[in-house]
Amino acid sequence: MDQIMIGKFIASCRKEKKLTQAQLAEKLGITDRAVSKWETGKCLPDASLMPELCEHLGISINDLFNGRRVTMENYKEAAEAAMLQLKKNEEQKNRMLLILEIVIGTSATLSFLFMVFVASLIPGLPAFFRILILVIGFIQLAVCIYFALKIETKAGYYKCEECGNTYVPEFRDVVMAMHKGRDRKMTCPCCGKKCWHKKVMSK
Numbered sequence: 325m326d327q328i329m330i331g332k333f334i335a336s337c338r339k340e341k342k343l344t345q346a347q348l349a350e351k352l353g354i355t356d357r358a359v360s361k362w363e364t365g366k367c368l369p370d371a372s373l374m375p376e377l378c379e380h381l382g383i384s385i386n387d388l389f390n391g392r393r394v395t396m397e398n399y400k401e402a403a404e405a406a407m408l409q410l411k412k413n414e415e416q417k418n419r420m421l422l423i424l425e426i427v428i429g430t431s432a433t434l435s436f437l438f439m440v441f442v443a444s445l446i447p448g449l450p451a452f453f454r455i456l457i458l459v460i461g462f463i464q465l466a467v468c469i470y471f472a473l474k475i476e477t478k479a480g481y482y483k484c485e486e487c488g489n490t491y492v493p494e495f496r497d498v499v500m501a502m503h504k505g506r507d508r509k510m511t512c513p514c515c516g517k518k519c520w521h522k523k524v525m526s527k
């Protein structure tokens with residue numbers, strides 16, 4: 325999805341309807357800054373706003389995604405291009421999430437090791453204080469691992485090697501599963517076999 329092109333398209337449709345950014349914003353119950361952000365290609369309208377926006381602009385959602393009016397002749401090609409772009413956006417989002425997971429996991433582990441180091445090697449600390457540092461270190465590690473695993477569950481899909489099914493597992497199953505890197509040994513909800521499932525970015 326080309327955000328700049330979509331932005332320009334929204335602006336030109338709005339002008340055709342003789343609306344200012346503020347008037348369009350008011351109709352949608354949002355700020356004119358949000359409209360300005362769409363039109364300059366900084367962000368896309370929320371999916372929940374799209375139907376109403378398209379109605380006010382007199383265009384279809386398909387037109388909006390393509391950043392131009394889609395005719396019967398180019399309809400199929402335009403729909404395919406929009407689908408492909410959605411898929412690319414999803415893959416990119418999932419890659420970013422998985423990078424975030426690595427950052428969270430690594431920084432939490434390092435700060436835990438640092439606290440263990442402080443608690444055990446710095447001379448002269450009262451025992452109570454050493455235990456407190458260890459407990460805090462352990463809690464922050466546990467919280468970060470929880471969020472990292474949440475991300476790993478929701479970002480992308482797992483693919484069953486047996487039947488090729490791609491799916492999003494339950495958080496519980498991800499936590500309980502054995503893993504090698506991001507591959508996890510889980511039971512496939514489609515074929516029911518227990519085998520190694522690989523992380524993939526899209527269906």
Ligand SMILES: [Zn+2]
Pocket residue numbers: 484485486487488489512513514515516517
């Ligand atoms: Zn399967």
